[in-house]
Amino acid sequence: MWRFGLRQAGRLALGLLGAIILAALVSALSDVGRTQGASAYAGAILAHLMSMGRFDFGTSSISNAPAWTELARRLPATLELLGFGALIAVVIGAPVGLLLSAGRVLRAGAPLIQIVAAAPVFCAGLGLLWVSERVLHWTGAAPGVSLLAALESGNPDMVAAALRVVALPALTVGAAGAASIQLALRRAIGRAAGEPYRRGLQAMGLGRLEIDLVYLFPEVVSGLLQSLGEVASSLLAATAVAEWVFAWPGAANLFLKSVALQDWSVVGLVLLVFASLTMAAEFLGVMGARLLAETERAT
Amino acid sequence: MSAAGEIAAPAPSLRTIIRGAGFIGLGAIGVAVGLADVLTRAPANAENVGPPLLAPSLQFPFGTDILGRDMASETLHALAVTATAAGFGALVTVIVGGLLGFLAARLPWGLGLFTRWIAGVLGAVPALFLAILLIGLTARGLAPLVAGLAAAPLAFARAFDRARELGLSRHAEFARATGISSNALLRRDLAYEFRDTFLVNATRALAAVAIILSTVSFLGFGATPPHRDLGLMIAAARDTYFDHWWTATFPAAALALLILCARLAAALDEGERP
Numbered sequence A: 001m002w003r004f005g006l007r008q009a010g011r012l013a014l015g016l017l018g019a020i021i022l023a024a025l026v027s028a029l030s031d032v033g034r035t036q037g038a039s040a041y042a043g044a045i046l047a048h049l050m051s052m053g054r055f056d057f058g059t060s061s062i063s064n065a066p067a068w069t070e071l072a073r074r075l076p077a078t079l080e081l082l083g084f085g086a087l088i089a090v091v092i093g094a095p096v097g098l099l100l101s102a103g104r105v106l107r108a109g110a111p112l113i114q115i116v117a118a119a120p121v122f123c124a125g126l127g128l129l130w131v132s133e134r135v136l137h138w139t140g141a142a143p144g145v146s147l148l149a150a151l152e153s154g155n156p157d158m159v160a161a162a163l164r165v166v167a168l169p170a171l172t173v174g175a176a177g178a179a180s181i182q183l184a185l186r187r188a189i190g191r192a193a194g195e196p197y198r199r200g201l202q203a204m205g206l207g208r209l210e211i212d213l214v215y216l217f218p219e220v221v222s223g224l225l226q227s228l229g230e231v232a233s234s235l236l237a238a239t240a241v242a243e244w245v246f247a248w249p250g251a252a253n254l255f256l257k258s259v260a261l262q263d264w265s266v267v268g269l270v271l272l273v274f275a276s277l278t279m280a281a282e283f284l285g286v287m288g289a290r291l292l293a294e295t296e297r298a299t
Numbered sequence B: 001m002s003a004a005g006e007i008a009a010p011a012p013s014l015r016t017i018i019r020g021a022g023f024i025g026l027g028a029i030g031v032a033v034g035l036a037d038v039l040t041r042a043p044a045n046a047e048n049v050g051p052p053l054l055a056p057s058l059q060f061p062f063g064t065d066i067l068g069r070d071m072a073s074e075t076l077h078a079l080a081v082t083a084t085a086a087g088f089g090a091l092v093t094v095i096v097g098g099l100l101g102f103l104a105a106r107l108p109w110g111l112g113l114f115t116r117w118i119a120g121v122l123g124a125v126p127a128l129f130l131a132i133l134l135i136g137l138t139a140r141g142l143a144p145l146v147a148g149l150a151a152a153p154l155a156f157a158r159a160f161d162r163a164r165e166l167g168l169s170r171h172a173e174f175a176r177a178t179g180i181s182s183n184a185l186l187r188r189d190l191a192y193e194f195r196d197t198f199l200v201n202a203t204r205a206l207a208a209v210a211i212i213l214s215t216v217s218f219l220g221f222g223a224t225p226p227h228r229d230l231g232l233m234i235a236a237a238r239d240t241y242f243d244h245w246w247t248a249t250f251p252a253a254a255l256a257l258l259i260l261c262a263r264l265a266a267a268l269d270e271g272e273r274p
Helices: A002-030 A038-053 A067-099 A104-108 A110-117 A121-135 A147-153 A156-193 A197-203 A208-226 A228-245 A251-260 A264-298 B014-034 B071-104 B111-124 B127-137 B140-167 B170-177 B182-218 B230-236 B246-265
Strands: none
Touching (some): A002 A038, A121 A156, A121 A228, A121 B182, A156 A228, A208 A264, A264 B127, B111 B140, B170 B182, B182 B230, B230 B246
16 A cells, blocks of 8 residues: 555656646746747746745736735635535536436436536536526625635625525536536446456345445445546636636636736646646545555455 | 348447437538538628527527627537537547557657656646647637647547557567567557547547637637637627527537537547546
């Protein structure tokens, strides 16, 4: 286990190093004009790499504030949206994935879910916005009200207002995550259910439910954990779209504006943070899956 | 009747039926796109074809938009732009991702592992962000190429891992032991891999690239007027669709249909993360 953990930690470190180099490649564009040559660009990359070593991620060319300050102002809103989106994704995606893998007839119905999943995230977001305005009459809710802060205050009116603001973007992100989770779950169940040991256990007299609970369930959870990086990536992409559609003041929205205005220091930093989040999720997923397998073997 | 004639043909599996449905759908979209100029009542961006914001009727089945453009014609023209661009992007993904990934796995002196590391780092960035970054660095006109490149790292990583697996397989060991050169082995593996997975990979990439392309257009980084694609059409309808639902619904339905058919043709295997 330790050797495996060290290998995975090494892979994570290499990945993070790559993400830092990518961020430096992008950030260096802010120092070099289009007319300057490759040597000036190489020098700028090196300078940015060294600055990043001192946790200096450059300055925003728009606000003149440090890029990290710009991001730190927006990141909590993004993480809150991601968190609630992930919660909704699990609540919707896990039962759907389990249901669509429960039997032959239900498995045959899996293509039907594709009709819903084929709608891109921005279409889902616009659809939800339409429902909120036309059906629920939720108008005038200003974004930026933190649900976590509202919960902390304990004021029910504030909580209700914050819930109204976060509900639609979180549902949009959650729907995208749910599609990813149900797919990973169905894939894991399909793989685990096909294992030959199940027939052997049935021949030994064990019931189907017992086999599923004791043997299949840990394998399915392990399979799902191994797809954690993939799920995190789809949640992050959905966050960018949801932030744009619902004017959510988060880091993904900052990324879009920074690319449009060529504020490369901020762009590089956002890329670094988002890539690190995906890599960390992947690492945690792989380690969790391995830990689960080791525990199962021990018991 | 001969004995061979008595053997019933095996029933097609659900997977085959789904793929068949997907390819039929893609074929129908291809025909509609190819005949777009003939099937539509107005050329692309023709304004004042009807009264502005007219609800769907017998005369205008998809209604009209704020500039009096026929929504049915506009949707078909935009579908043509999206499908063509996504097709080109998918080809880029298959070549840069699938083909180069397969070849990179056999590169000497650790070069293969180095390229795999780069693909892994780029793959950790969501493809949508990568596409927006590349468009910001180049030009909006290159959106189809960029969307294909953005979807490529994951395809590269998958092809690379598959090629490594094949390189360590028993048939590869046997081939090497019998003196077959590594180039001949690579050509053989590549030919079989291409035969078995090209269509699945291409349709999977088509779905991913269509999502990326339409999303970047929706966010304002992709297509520019007068070459409107479905993402741009939906973005343009943002101010009107609350009161006039048809301005966004039909382009969104056309986009969902294209993605659905591509995913069905790939037998529901969604490898790429849009």
